Amino acid sequence: MTGYNFAYLDEQTKRMIRRAILKGVAIPGYQVPFASREMPMPYGWGTGGVQVSAAVLTPDDRFKVIDQGSDDTTNAVSIRKFFQKVTDVETTERTCAATVIQTRHRIPETPLTEDQILVYQVPIPEPLRFLEPRETETRKMHALEEYGLMHVKLYEDIARNGAISTAYAYPVQVHDRYMMDPSPIPKFDNPKLESPAIQLFGAGREQRIYAVPPYTQVVSLDFEDYPFDPSKAERPCALCGATDSYLDEVITDDRGGCMFVCSDTDYCAERRGEAA
Amino acid sequence: MISVSGLSKSFTLHTQGGAVLSVLQNASLTVAPGECVALTGESGSGKSTLMRILYGNYLAGGGRVVIGGTDLTRAAPHRIISLRRETLGYVSQFLRVVPRVPAVEVVAEPLLALGVDEAAALDRARRLLTRLRVPEPLWSLSPTTFSGGEQQRVNIARGFAHAYPVLLLDEPTASLDAVNRDTVLQLIEEAKTGGAAIVGIFHDAAARARVADREVDVSQFTPRTS
Amino acid sequence: MTPILQVGGLTKRYGRHIGCLDVGFRLFPGEVMGVVGESGSGKSTLLSCLAGLLTPDAGEVIFDTRAEGPRDTLTMSDPERRMLGRTDWAFVHQNPRDGLRMRVSAGGNVGERLMAVGAKRYGTIRSAAEDWLSRVEIDVSRIDDRPAAFSGGMQQRLQIARNLVSGPRLVFMDEPTGGLDVSVQARLLDLLRGLVRRMGLSAIVVTHDLAVVRLLADRIMVMKDGRVVETGLADQVLDDPQHAYTQLLVSSVLQV
Numbered sequence: 001m002t003g004y005n006f007a008y009l010d011e012q013t014k015r016m017i018r019r020a021i022l023k024g025v026a027i028p029g030y031q032v033p034f035a036s037r038e039m040p041m042p043y044g045w046g047t048g049g050v051q052v053s054a055a056v057l058t059p060d061d062r063f064k065v066i067d068q069g070s071d072d073t074t075n076a077v078s079i080r081k082f083f084q085k086v087t088d089v090e091t092t093e094r095t096c097a098a099t100v101i102q103t104r105h106r107i108p109e110t111p112l113t114e115d116q117i118l119v120y121q122v123p124i125p126e127p128l129r130f131l132e133p134r135e136t137e138t139r140k141m142h143a144l145e146e147y148g149l150m151h152v153k154l155y156e157d158i159a160r161n162g163a164i165s166t167a168y169a170y171p172v173q174v175h176d177r178y179m180m181d182p183s184p185i186p187k188f189d190n191p192k193l194e195s196p197a198i199q200l201f202g203a204g205r206e207q208r209i210y211a212v213p214p215y216t217q218v219v220s221l222d223f224e225d226y227p228f229d230p231s232k233a234e235r236p237c238a239l240c241g242a243t244d245s246y247l248d249e250v251i252t253d254d255r256g257g258c259m260f261v262c263s264d265t266d267y268c269a270e271r272r273g274e275a276a
Numbered sequence: 277m278i279s280v281s282g283l284s285k286s287f288t289l290h291t292q293g294g295a296v297l298s299v300l301q302n303a304s305l306t307v308a309p310g311e312c313v314a315l316t317g318e319s320g321s322g323k324s325t326l327m328r329i330l331y332g333n334y335l336a337g338g339g340r341v342v343i344g345g346t347d348l349t350r351a352a353p354h355r356i357i358s359l360r361r362e363t364l365g366y367v368s369q370f371l372r373v374v375p376r377v378p379a380v381e382v383v384a385e386p387l388l389a390l391g392v393d394e395a396a397a398l399d400r401a402r403r404l405l406t407r408l409r410v411p412e413p414l415w416s417l418s419p420t421t422f423s424g425g426e427q428q429r430v431n432i433a434r435g436f437a438h439a440y441p442v443l444l445l446d447e448p449t450a451s452l453d454a455v456n457r458d459t460v461l462q463l464i465e466e467a468k469t470g471g472a473a474i475v476g477i478f479h480d481a482a483a484r485a486r487v488a489d490r491e492v493d494v495s496q497f498t499p500r501t502s
Numbered sequence: 503m504t505p506i507l508q509v510g511g512l513t514k515r516y517g518r519h520i521g522c523l524d525v526g527f528r529l530f531p532g533e534v535m536g537v538v539g540e541s542g543s544g545k546s547t548l549l550s551c552l553a554g555l556l557t558p559d560a561g562e563v564i565f566d567t568r569a570e571g572p573r574d575t576l577t578m579s580d581p582e583r584r585m586l587g588r589t590d591w592a593f594v595h596q597n598p599r600d601g602l603r604m605r606v607s608a609g610g611n612v613g614e615r616l617m618a619v620g621a622k623r624y625g626t627i628r629s630a631a632e633d634w635l636s637r638v639e640i641d642v643s644r645i646d647d648r649p650a651a652f653s654g655g656m657q658q659r660l661q662i663a664r665n666l667v668s669g670p671r672l673v674f675m676d677e678p679t680g681g682l683d684v685s686v687q688a689r690l691l692d693l694l695r696g697l698v699r700r701m702g703l704s705a706i707v708v709t710h711d712l713a714v715v716r717l718l719a720d721r722i723m724v725m726k727d728g729r730v731v732e733t734g735l736a737d738q739v740l741d742d743p744q745h746a747y748t749q750l751l752v753s754s755v756l757q758v
Contacts, residue, residue, distance in 0.1 A: 151621075151622075158624050223623055225623050332738060335742050353720065354503075356735055357721075388699065
């Protein structure tokens with residue numbers, strides 16, 4: 001790692017990002033602008049999450065990266081390797097062993113603890129963007145808590161599909177105040193947003209950081225007569241038999257065969273290890 | 277109910293080099309409840325101008341025009357509007373309505389504006405239209421397509437829908453046949469019995485003789501040209 | 503009777519150019535006031551200042567609020583004014599595209615104001631939307647269609663429904679019938695008149711169309727070069743105009 005500062009970013013930049021993180025933790029769900037840096041990877045590959053991870057990692061941490069619940073996809077592997085190279089921290093694939101977990105589009109099935117930090121990669125941080133393209137206007141709406149528009153989005157879902165069909169990036173209200181996009185996690189994961197762990201969200205291209213502190217109330221929006229439903233596939237994992245996990249559909253042949261398995265590969269493997 | 281004194285009116289025609297046309301000078305008129313006064317005088321003497329001033333449609337130049345206790349020359353617009361809604365009715369020679377509104381609703385509108393229950397208002401409208409022999413198939417159509425006589429009867433029905441304490445009638449019997457003319461005169465008589473103060477312009481001398489208690493010659497108010 | 507709106511000394515300048523100058527009037531509950539004048543007379547500037555869309559340089563706009571009685575909306579905080587804007591006030595734009603969310607269904611457009619003030623039952627919002635679509639004569643079966651699929655007249659009626667669903671007391675209208683066919687205009691005017699009467703609305707209608715004010719307005723304010731040149735009862739101003747400019751305006755209208 002010669003030639004690089006620890007965790008790639010210079011100390012001033014990390015301080016700037018930490019300040020944004022602290023502000024985010026202090027104002028749960030509020031999007032804090034920060035001066036996002038150019039990272040040695042393209043936007044959309046998790047540059048926001050990577051900068052947040054770089055700012056919170058210490059040499060004693062154990063780091064885990066998942067992409068859609070899996071540790072071995074290209075995105076997860078390249079980010080893990082990047083941090084191995086620029087920090088020398090220990091890495092792990094085990095959720096319970098990690099102190100910092102960077103994730104794209106999932107929350108691990110294994111319950112997190114107070115000793116852990118979960119860092120999300122966020123493509124579009126603004127939950128109101130769907131209906132209001134003007135940043136000046138969305139900021140005003142957050143400031144004045146004018147959140148009627150979010151329900152218009154849910155109304156449209158029900159009107160079109162008979163139910164709230166938003167399946168991921170399902171909007172939440174944090175600590176009874178800010179409307180927040182939980183990043184494109186499946187709505188199945190929404191209940192896990194109320195967690196003992198610190199949750200940090202980084203959007204590199206949009207230059208925003210926000211946070212959900214431990215044990216903070218996170219409410220998924222709904223209507224009284226169409227309550228929030230995290231929805232769960234009506235079958236167990238084909239590999240480990242878990243009935244409480246989020247499943248991925250895996251195509252097994254060219255004739256339409258498929259199986260449903262845990263999206264969280266570590267969870268599935270741990271369960272099979274236990275079973276064996 | 278009506279008390280006009282020292283009324284003058286002139287028109288300044290800015291589009292024609294500021295020419296001033298003086299129409300009324302020192303006009304006065306008093307009408308008691310239950311009384312019908314006919315305005316007379318040759319064409320151009322200012323009968324219609326006086327009527328329009330009584331309704332607040334034309335602005336008085338000077339003097340006082342007190343109707344039901346409100347001086348039109350001083351009243352704020354919203355006062356005149358409520359006066360027109362509650363006290364002051366006007367049957368003009370021409371019907372002016374929003375296209376597309378059915379005749380029965382045109383007639384009921386003054387009552388609806390007063391907050392009368394919709395069913396009761398429409399019921400009253402139908403009875404008036406029946407009395408004035410407007411054929412029932414026409415009731416649900418807009419009067420814009422009606423003949424002159426039919427329009428005039430819709431107009432009269434509308435004017436008599438609410439029992440205004442003050443009623444202004446501009447040629448109410450023009451373009452009507454004998455039977456309908458008689459009905460209109462009956463309506464006027466009923467209004468008088470009900471205590472309405474009425475001012476009318478009637479070219480029809482027989483009609484005038486039947487309903488008017490007095491005549492006021494408006495030409496006496498015409499300014500002398502020197 | 504307390505005026506619903508009292509305006510005094512309202513002035514807006516664009517640099518050296520005058521938008522509107524020292525405009526004052528009182529509007530009483532249930533009154534409809536037409537503001538007429540040609541393009542550039544300042545009538546749209548005035549409307550924007552009244553509705554809080556533009557900040558005037560001087561003057562006061564005192565609105566009779568439900569909770570606290572008459573208050574100057576210009577000294578209100580932003581949130582208070584915005585709250586008025588989606589509860590007690592309504593703004594009907596000339597171009598429905600400016601007043602509608604084109605990517606949201608008709609029902610969602612109508613329901614937005616209800617959701618903005620905290621409606622949380624889908625069924626209630628849905629039936630209010632259906633009720634309002636039928637009140638503005640839009641077939642309820644079109645409730646899930648987007649406004650882009652509607653004709654100009656329907657879009658304008660949808661905009662009216664979207665605005666009136668929250669039961670406002672004061673409606674600002676900017677050329678509400680502009681850009682519509684004559685027959686469509688008549689239908690809209692008739693609808694507006696009925697709604698104004700039934701809901702006891704007060705309204706300020708900016709238009710250059712004198713036929714529209716004659717049918718819709720109780721009173722008229724005539725503007726020229728940012729100044730009010732004449733006010734009065736609608737039919738009186740049209741039939742017995744006093745100011746040279748109003749006489750010109752009235753005599754310029756084609757008679758049919």
